[in-house]
Amino acid sequence: MVDFLSQNWYLVLMALGSGLMLLWPSLSGKGAGVSTAEAVRLINREKGVLLDVSEAAEYAAAHAAGSRHLPLGQIEAGAKALPSNKTLPLIVVCPTGARAGRAAQQLQKLGFEKAVVLAGGLNAWREANLPIEKS
Known part of the structure; x- marks a missing residue:
């Protein structure tokens, strides 16, 4: 597992980045609104x-x-x-x-x-x- 993470750190970084981008509207309070x-x-x-x-x-x-x-x-x-x-x-x-x-x-x-x-x-x-x- 550690070998995989160290050899594929860029994949882990991309996964974390995309997760943060998905959560950003909720965390910042913007993007919330009613239809x-x-x-x-x-x-x-x-x-x-x-x-x-x-x-x-x-x-x-x-x-x-x-x-x-x-x-x-x-x-x-x-x-x-x-x-x-x-x-x-x-x-x-x-x-x-x-x-x-x-x-x-x-x-x-x-x-x-x-x-x-x-x-x-x-x-x-x-x-x-x-x-x-x-x-």
Whole structure:
């Protein structure tokens, strides 16, 4: 066994590397998110709130119907846009989902334990043929 490992160290290293790459999304907390179907279920059955963290121009151009707008940079000060009930699910969305991950982490620190990211962002919402609004 030791001979095999010493003679094939590169295979062991490749196996460990590929295992770490598979686990990285779980370990980093990124890549986690809910599908559009799960988001709709949370909204309909658990009174989930759709929170768009896009910039004002992006939000005006297109946003998920019924979403509340709170830009990422204003989360700390945006108590008016956030629900007073911190136990409600918050589905955080942005155009691609990249900013939404950071926003969900900030919201969890503020006590919104059920803050989740919409996987794929507004693009996934649009691809699922869910309603889009413009302001």
